[in-house]
Amino acid sequence: MRNDKKEEFFIFGSLTSERKWYILSYLLLLVTSQLSLLTAVYAEPPDRILSLAPSTTEILFAMGLGDRIVGVTNFCDYPGEAKKKPKIGGMSNPSLEAVILLKPDIVIMTTDGNPKEFEERLRSLKIKTYVFKARRLSELPQGIRDMGLALGVKERAETLAKEIEDAINKFKVRGQESAPPHPPLSKGGQRGGKKVLFIIWPEPLIVAGPGTAIDDAITLLDGENIASKAKVPYPKYSIEEIIHQAPDVIFIGKGHIDMKKVSSGLLKRIAVVPAVKNGAVFYISDSLYRLGPRVIEGIEEMAKYLQ
Amino acid sequence: MKKKIIILVILSITIFVLSLFMGPRVINPFELDGIEKEILFSIRLPRVMVAVLMGIALGASGAVLQGILRNPLADPYILGISSGASLSAALGLLSGLYIFGRFTIPLSAFIGASVVSIVVGAFGWKRGGLWPERLLLAGVGLSFLFHAALMLLMSISTDEGLRRAVLWIFGDLSIADWSLIPYGFVFIITGFIISISRAKALNALILGDELAHSLGFSVQRERMLLFVSIAFMTAASVSLGGIIGFIGLLMPHIARFLIGADSRVLIPASAICGGAFLCIADLIGKSIMPPMEIPSGIVTALIGSPYFLYLLRRRDVLSI
Known part of the structure; x- marks a missing residue:
């Protein structure tokens, strides 16, 4: 050129x-x-990509763009190579200076965790941004396609998106086959599936509520997230309500520390619910915490325990 | 005055009972099924007990502290005990050991609170005794320092668990269960008994050191004992349920407004008010938008501050 x-x-x-x-x-x-400016935007794939969220970092690596990533957040720890990339701070408080020093061609942001003002600051400094807007499981494949288009890797994005779509569809079909045709909604408006609770942190009790990929995965697997009626995605949940709603299965997200020890107190207190009584408490990886390529593993892991 | 105290006690017991049976779902004490029994005895009763114990500790130590510092703005947290406890809890978690399992946070909070009490005492110590102004300034200085260190830890840490645990530190009764109550009870009741037994001396101390001395009290010894009682109560309450603001500041003023400034009645009255108030705040926090819960610390401040301002307008309560 x-x-x-x-x-x-x-x-x-x-x-x-x-x-x-x-x-x-x-x-x-x-x-x-x-x-040349125009072509750089639309044809030439940007060489220096900076990712401002762990989920987009994972997607970028999965699309084979790992070697073009010049910076990530302190929270980007997957895949392993992401840890070796230069760090620019947290998701909610990235360092503007660190971002500028890395001279990115494009900065990838999300609507879920990055401050909007930061995008405006970057734009005012003539740094290109791309905002990844998918927040739900069903929006993920399209989100990946759109991002792949903007980054000039349309085919690879399509492959990844298809993979995720197939996994989602597989479980949709499987769910419909294995479960008998849905019984008419019972009085409480509940579906036939198992009642599930996903605990993010036991004390204080924070669970996965509506609008999260975890909630979507539970619904996909024909379960019923008992916290889906809460008003925020990650509510501080009432222990009494858990006992009343009696979940059949409890998932506890594995963290950096020994979650078995941390949650032993909580489980003792909710010992009467069916999940604890029947030993249906499962410690599950954090694959579903991030709306990225690993949601497939997360759904499969959850499916093992639910079906 | 006796009548007022009896009314206060009856009211507090009513609130105690109400917060056992009210909540996100009302429990009828005469028709308990298995689940309701479980909720009542292993969830609500320990929670209400913790609320009462913490309220007593904060109310009483607030009354004592305002007396020994001769400052109407004093609050048990002003001595840096709470911020030291938060910092130490965060450090305990960050060490990654989680040595004491789920007791890690309360235990490291308690250790932090005790160590900070000694440090504040050491800074406030001069010429063979504790001096109110030194104590106050040392507390303010230390709490800024600890708070800054905690913020530093939070901003450089990538550990989600740490952030959530720090949430706990800011006033949350939902973690209450039976396991911690006996320890908390021992420390809080010990502190409470010491403070009540020194109430007469506190009355004298409020009048000034010289006057207290001429009334026959050993000023430094009494002040030391009262300080130890505050340290006991505050440290135990922080490790029971984190930091719940406003009770320590507000309750002594309300009690003074209701029954007067004599420490012998003020300390127990402030304690009873504290216990009842925290029960109400917790009841509101958990019932207002189920199944979510609002941390009690937020509720106490939300309903406490307007009442405090109202009192301030109505009469000159900001005196000790």
């Missing part, structure tokens, strides 16, 4: 008079510079 520009430049220069040459070359420079 840049070589072409030089050649044209010389041809015109040798052919015309000095004054003409001057005007023409100026115009040409103007046009080519604009053109």
Whole structure:
């Protein structure tokens, strides 16, 4: 691209008079510079990508863009190589200076965790941004396709999106086959599936509520998330309500520390619910915490315990 | 005055009972089924007990502290005990050991609170005794320091668990269960008994050191004992349910408004008010938008501050 520009430049220069040459070359420079800007945006894939969320970091790696990532957040720990990338701070408080110093061609952000003002700051500094908008499981494949398009890796994005879509569909079909045709809604408006609770942190009790990928996965697997009526995605939940709602299965997200020890007190107090009585308390990986490629593993892991 | 105290006690017992049977779902004490029994005895009763114990501890130590510092704005947390406890709880978690299992947070909070009490005492110590102004300033200084260190830890830490545990520190009774209550009870009741037994001396101390001395009290010894009682109560209450604001500041003023400034009645009255108030706050926090819960610390401040401002307008309560 840049070589072409030089050649044209010389041809015109040798052919015309000095004054003409001057005007023409100026115009040409103007046009080519604009053109090159445009093409850089739409055709040339950005070389230096900066990811401001663990989920988008995982998607970028899964699309084979790992070597183009120049910076990630302190929370980006998957896959292993992500840990070796330069860090720019947290999701909610990224360092503007660190971002600028890494000279990214494009900064990938999410609507789920990154401050909107930060995007505005970046744009005012003429740094390109791409906002990843998917927040639900069903929106993930399309989100990946859109991002792949913007980053010039349409095919690889399509492959990844298809993979996730297939996994989701597989469970949709399986759920419909294994379960008898849905009984008419019972009085409480509940479906036939098992009642599930996903505990993110036991003390204080924080669970996965509506609008999270975890809630979507439970619904996909024909379960009923008992916390889906709460008003926020990660509610501080009432222990009394758990006992009343009597979940059949309890998942506890594995963290950096020994969750078995941390949650022993809580489980003792809710010992009467069927999940604890029947030993249906499962410690499950954090694959579903991030809306990225690992949701497939997360759903499969959950399916093992639910079906 | 006796009548007022009896009314106060009856009211508090009513609130205690109400918060056992009211809540996100009302429990009828005469028709208990298995699940309701379970909820009543292993969830609500320990929770209400913790609320009462913490309320007593904070109410009483607030009354004592306002007296020994001769400052109407004093609050048991002003001595840095709470921020030291939070910092130590966070450090205990960060060490990654989780040595004491689920007791890690309360235990490290208690250790932190005790160590900080000694440090504050050491800074407040000069010429063979504790001096109110030194104590107050040392407490303020230390709590800024601990708070900053905690914020630093939180901002450089990538551990989600730490963030959630720090949430706990800011006033949450939902973790209450029977296992911690006996320890908390021993420390709080010990502190409470010491403070009541020194109430007469506290009355004298409020009048000034010289006057107290001429009334025949050993000023430094009494102040030391009262300080120890506050340290006991505050440390135990922080490890029972984290930091619940406003009770320590507000309850002594309300009690003073209701029954006067004599420490011998003020300390127990402030304790009873504290216990009842925390029960109500917790009841509201868990019932207002089930199945979610609002941390009690937020509720106490939300309903406490307007009442405090109202009292301030009505009469000159900001005196000790």
